[in-house]
Amino acid sequence: MAEQPNSNNLPKEQVIQLYKKAERIHPKKATGKYANLRILMILVTQLFFYGMPWLMWDDRQAVWFDLAGRHFYIFGLVLMANDLLLLTGLLVISAFGLFWWTTIAGRLWCGYACPQTVYTEIMLWIDHLVEGDRNKRMKLDKEPWNARKIRIKLTKYLLIFVVAAWTGITFAGWFVPIREFVPAIFHGTAGAGSFGVAAFYGFVTWLFGHIMRGQVCFYMCPYARFQSAMFDHDTLVISYDTERGEPRGARKKNVSREETPLGDCINCTMCVQVCPTGIDIRDGLQYQCIGCAACIDACNEVMDKMNYPRGLIRYTTEAVLNKEYTDAQIKKRLLRPKVVWYGGLLMLALIGLLTFGFTRDTLNVDIMKDRAAMARTNQDGLLENTYRLRLTNASEKTQMVKLEVSGFKDIRLTGQPENGVRVKGGGSEMVIVQVATQPEYARKGSHPIVFTFHYAPENEPNRVRDLREKASFIGE
Ligand code: SF4
Ligand code: SF4
Structure with missing residues (x-):
């Protein structure tokens, strides 16, 4: 906010900045159970994404969305333009499945499997590998340009280029035969259309995964916006246990819980330092939280060092924090009648649609x-x-x-x-x-x-x- 001089003795004008440049977030690397789970999910999803186009079924690509020929090949299933209804049905059921899942488990999809999270995480791995952890990266960014900084940044961008380019090529390979497309790129004979798709997707991977990161979730993702409507007080969310943690404050390591009037939060800010979106989970549930659970791992590590019980930050529900039931009873509440009914109906619809798809006239x-x-x-x-x-x-x-x-x-x-x-x-x-x-x-x-x-x-x-x-x- 800046005040402007005024020559008419009127109250001074105030300029309010409506736009604030997003600051680069350098999250610290988190280690622990949930970090391992995230790595596993990234490996599984990316093995599927990068590997599937190379899989053959008889004499052709097992999964091939041939838009030009208006045929979708999915193993033994061949879908054509007049099967659009079937595809639409599948997409609608998948969308409702995601809504249903969100009601039960909150942002698990965002935290572990969403392509935006996955590619941001891969780019963060590269950052970490080439530039080091949070402090080193922050220090490097502040350093003036010199030969060392140029070398490090060039190495990082080379790796990012390879990942983004291969991701773009793989994406195009779901729509054109990848075994012909890849050699064609290197021989300079790839079609302009498929090459354009690969280049565009590669560019988006770099832009979203390396440059924009959390901005995509905050400002572009519609799912992030309307998921709060799907949450209820039994939905699993990552929360800071305010009652246990407050009043927060630093203390010596060998001070037991009983000896201090403080709560269990030692205000070390590790949960903030590992957060890829730069928020403080202790301020309560926020739409910027992508549910990655890095703060849980970080805080558990701190609790271990302090000899305090784990779970100051944990997966829990609003009802538990309101003392309506205990953490041990969460499982029962996750499978509440509404969830079981909707899940059953969704399953039936999916089975019906798939049965129709596989038994329809060929x-x-x-x-x-x-x-x-x-x-x-x-x-x-x-x-x-x-x-x-x-x-x-x-x-x-x-x-x-x-x-x-x-x-x-x-x-x-x-x-x-x-x-x-x-x-x-x-x-x-x-x-x-x-x-x-x-x-x-x-x-x-x-x-x-x-x-x-x-x-x-x-x-x-x-x-x-x-x-x-x-x-x-x-x-x-
Ligand atoms: S990591 Fe845990 S102890 Fe440290 S500030 Fe966050 S909540 Fe408090
Ligand atoms: S608050 Fe925790 S779960 Fe949410 S984005 Fe940050 S680190 Fe991930």
Whole structure:
């Protein structure tokens, strides 16, 4: 706030800074149970992210979101544009699953598995590896530029570039065949579109993970904003036990709890120093807290050194802090009826959707009437309609398709190949067929008919499934 001089003897104007530059936070490295759990989660999620595109399933990438070809391959499942509903259902159920999980366990997702947390943590590992822990990093930042500082910063940025670039390439590899894309990058022959996606995602990884960090959670993440609406007083949150900790204050190490009028918090600020978002958990639950539990590890270490019981900062619930029940009873409250019911319904919906996805027809058919000739009399004197059939194979295996038609007496089908139509996995074939009958069975107007498609994988001819599609036959 700065006061401005005023020549008219009016009260002085005050300038209030609405924008304050975010200060760089250099969290101290935390060690302990939750830090190990976070490392484990990062390894598991990143093994999945970096490894999955390299996994093969038969002759193609096991998981491949082929946007250009409008096919999504997920192991044996091939989803196409008309399966959009299924994908939407999956996304909606996943979103509700996350809401449900948040009601039970608060920000566990943010703290351990959210890509923003994960990449920030990876960038912090690099900071720590190259520049050292918190104090060394802060000291280095204040140092004037010299050869040593340039060397250290260049090394760090080189490592960050490698991680960001590989992350971008991997992300693009979920959408283009990665085994062709990676060599193409090094030979300079990668497509501009896929290269652009890789470069953009790599840039975002650097920007969000290294530069913006917690700012993304504070100002950009919608989930952070509305999750407080999902919290109730039984939700698991990371809290400082004010009653036990206050009044806080420094004391000698060998002073027992009984000998001091102070609470258990020795005001060492270790919980603040390890916090990646720079907040003080002792000020109460704050939206900036991403639930990483680094402060729990830090405080437990301090409690151990003081010979005080652990858990001054811990996972607990608001109700426990209000003395409605004890920490030992949390597990029972986590599985409260509301949670069990919603969880059960979500599970049922997910199982239903997945069952539908894996048992749905793997053949899609578009029936188009030949508009050039609605009905004609053929050389045998029969009344004939022509249809263009697009057969799309929504599985990864080549399928053989045989057609039948029904609807009225003496109905005949011509035009289909003798052994049926062969449609490659994920491919489409166009077939032109004629349906004919005696003129007296199809009087003027439109008559409903039904095409039946018998289809089976080429190498498993006994696994025949039927798909029926309605069409209309135009009489003379
Ligand atoms: S780490 Fe624990 S003892 Fe130290 S300031 Fe934080 S709450 Fe208090
Ligand atoms: S307050 Fe604790 S749990 Fe929350 S972000 Fe900071 S260190 Fe992580």
